[in-house]
Amino acid sequence: MSDRSPLIRITAMPTDLNPYGGVFGGWLMSQMALGAGSLASREGKGKAVVVSATDFAFPGAMAVGDELSVYCEILATGNTSLTIAAEALARERNGEAETKVASGTFKFVMLGDDDKPRPVRAVGGKWA
Template identity: 85%
Template sequence: MPSDTNPYGGVFGGWLMGQMALGAGALASRVGKGRAVVVSATDFAFPGAMAVGDELSVYCEVAATGRTSLTVAAEGIARERNGEATTKVCSGTFKFVLLDDDNKPRAVAEAALTAND
C-alpha cells in the first residue's frame, strides 16, 4: 500500500523486514511444534527495489539449531505486478527461542519428541 512506501515511492524496508519475520516465525513455530519468539534479527540486505503492487514471496529455511533456539534464514522475492519478472528484494536472519507453557525456554529436542507422538 502507498502508506508502506519510502519517500522515493519504493516499498519501505521495515515493511519487508516485517513480512520476513512473519514467514520466519511461521517456520520456527512449525518446526518447533509450538511457541517461538524472535530474539534477534541480523544480516539484513535489500539488493533490489520493490514497487507498490508487486507480489512478495518469502522463502525461509532453518540455518542452525541451538539448545533452545532456531536460526532461520529468510529471503523475499518480488514478482512484478503485471508480469513474470522477479527480483530478490530482501534477505535476513532471525533467531527464535522456543517457549513452554510458562514462557520459559524449552529444548529444541523436546519439540522433536512432540513431533513423533
C-alpha cells in the same frame, strides 16, 4: 529458482511505501520475520519469539502492487533456538519477472507455557 514454496506471499500496498514511493525496508523485514516465525513455530511445535535479526541486505527495490514472496530455511538448531535464513523476492505486478529485494537471518527461541525457554524438540513425548 528451485521448487521451494513461500511461507508468506503478500502484495505491497500504498500504506507500505515511504515518501519516495519505495517499499519500506521495515515492512520487508516484518514480512520476513512473519515467514521465519511460521517456520520456527512449525519446527518447534509451539511459541517462538525473535531474539535477534542480523545480516540484512536490500539488493533490489519493489513497487506498490508487486507481490512479495518470503522463503525461509533453517540454518542451525540449538537446544532452545532456531536460526533461520529468510529471502524475499518481488514479482512485478503485471508479469513474471522476479527480483531479490531482501535477505536476512533471524534467531528464534522456543517458549513454553510459562514463557521461559524450552527445548526445540520433545524427548520421550515430553519437553526436556
